[in-house]
Amino acid sequence: MNPIFADIGTSVFEVMSRLARERRAVNLGQGFPDDPGPADVRAKAAEAVLSGWNQYPPMMGLPELREAIAAHYKRFQGLDLDAASEIMVTSGATEALAGALLALLQPGDEVVLFQPMYDAYLPLVQRAGGVAKLVTLKPPHWTIGEADLAAAFSPRTRVVLFNNPLNPAGIVYDHETLALLARFCVRYDAIALCDEVWEHVIFDGRVHIPLMAMEGMRERTVKIGSAGKIFSLTGWKVGLVCAAPAIMRVIARAHQFITFTTPPNLQSAVAYGLMKDDSYFTEMRAAFQRSRDRFSAGLVERGFHVLPSQGTYFVNIDIAALGRDDDVAFCKWLVEDHGVAAIPVSAFYAHDAIRTVVRFCFAKHDSTLDAALARLDNVARLGRGDQLNRPKEIESSP
Numbered sequence: 001m002n003p004i005f006a007d008i009g010t011s012v013f014e015v016m017s018r019l020a021r022e023r024r025a026v027n028l029g030q031g032f033p034d035d036p037g038p039a040d041v042r043a044k045a046a047e048a049v050l051s052g053w054n055q056y057p058p059m060m061g062l063p064e065l066r067e068a069i070a071a072h073y074k075r076f077q078g079l080d081l082d083a084a085s086e087i088m089v090t091s092g093a094t095e096a097l098a099g100a101l102l103a104l105l106q107p108g109d110e111v112v113l114f115q116p117m118y119d120a121y122l123p124l125v126q127r128a129g130g131v132a133k134l135v136t137l138k139p140p141h142w143t144i145g146e147a148d149l150a151a152a153f154s155p156r157t158r159v160v161l162f163n164n165p166l167n168p169a170g171i172v173y174d175h176e177t178l179a180l181l182a183r184f185c186v187r188y189d190a191i192a193l194c195d196e197v198w199e200h201v202i203f204d205g206r207v208h209i210p211l212m213a214m215e216g217m218r219e220r221t222v223k224i225g226s227a228g229k230i231f232s233l234t235g236w237k238v239g240l241v242c243a244a245p246a247i248m249r250v251i252a253r254a255h256q257f258i259t260f261t262t263p264p265n266l267q268s269a270v271a272y273g274l275m276k277d278d279s280y281f282t283e284m285r286a287a288f289q290r291s292r293d294r295f296s297a298g299l300v301e302r303g304f305h306v307l308p309s310q311g312t313y314f315v316n317i318d319i320a321a322l323g324r325d326d327d328v329a330f331c332k333w334l335v336e337d338h339g340v341a342a343i344p345v346s347a348f349y350a351h352d353a354i355r356t357v358v359r360f361c362f363a364k365h366d367s368t369l370d371a372a373l374a375r376l377d378n379v380a381r382l383g384r385g386d387q388l389n390r391p392k393e394i395e396s397s398p
Helices: 012-023 039-051 063-077 093-104 121-127 146-152 175-187 245-256 264-274 278-301 327-338 366-375 379-384
Strands: 087-090 110-115 131-136 157-163 191-195 221-226 239-243 314-318 357-361
Touching (some): 063 239, 093 191, 093 245, 121 131, 278 314, 278 366
Parallel strands (some): 110 157
16 A cells, blocks of 8 residues: 555544534534535536536536636636636646646655645645645744745745645735745746635635736746635535646646546536626625624633634634643544534644644534534633543544
8 A cells, every 4th residue: 555645544524523423513623614505506507417518528627617717817816817728627626736746746846835734735745756845834823934935945846835815724815925935936946836725715805816926926826726615515626727838738637647527517507606796706705704703703702712714614713722732632522522523723734733723614504603602601611620631632634
């Protein structure tokens, strides 16, 4: 067996979801909404599967979807993309990440990663032969500093894998940080692989800035989006990939030999959805922001220290304020004794993990959030005392 995958422990997400089922807990661990998604987009998918084409679509994606992607990113982010040569559709953003890493890396190439990070990043980099150079970010602001980048970049740097907005931290990086990262990419002739799946799920009037739009980055960026995140349809797995022709030609070959294509009915529905009025995107953000505010206020009322959430489906608490320094033990206690499942943020680190941050998903109905808050009524008080016994560690991703 390949040791990269054979030696990975059971995912903490799987462990927490299993415990949630066993304890009949309110599951605020995995990041998916409990809303079915926009009815008109789902109806388009149903119509397309009944009346449309159900054989192989073009490898690069349906022309109507690629054109819609180009128009969408022009409208919302000011990008000028050629639908024929600079856009590709994949079976989800994770497939896009895997294909891009396989296409761009040769054994020994270095990849700059920012942790906490999506748990697929490191094994995918390693399987492609890359050498991870980790930048460790810390709460509450998860700042990327020039010294951090100077320590991570080298003449062997080939790829920078950058997630913005950042899951699990819920941070949206500003123009100044993006400009700093762009300067390092240009200086070291590195390609930026940008996981921007949360680009539309941002709050408080913020506007997403794609790294591709920064000076010097147009020809050295692979931009990845997710229809599943844009339309709250996380099971659809439709990835939106943008890159300059010279890069796209290579990553398209990797895509050809991974999934080759993506269900055509879902592509048709996503094409329709991307052209929806601005009001859909505004109202979607407002609804998630309202849920964030409702849940965050409830956590504060119950004595938790809540970290800023500028985007994504997630809000974090700092359990150091409760005198605790083991997020895995805290999460196990939370689900077993109080019936609420959350995720320890240390699971998003390869090593040198921050162990005092716990992540909740707020992309739920009010009734779900209120049920969780009711179960959390006395947790902060108990968490400060001796009542919290440390349970044994649960197995989690490296």
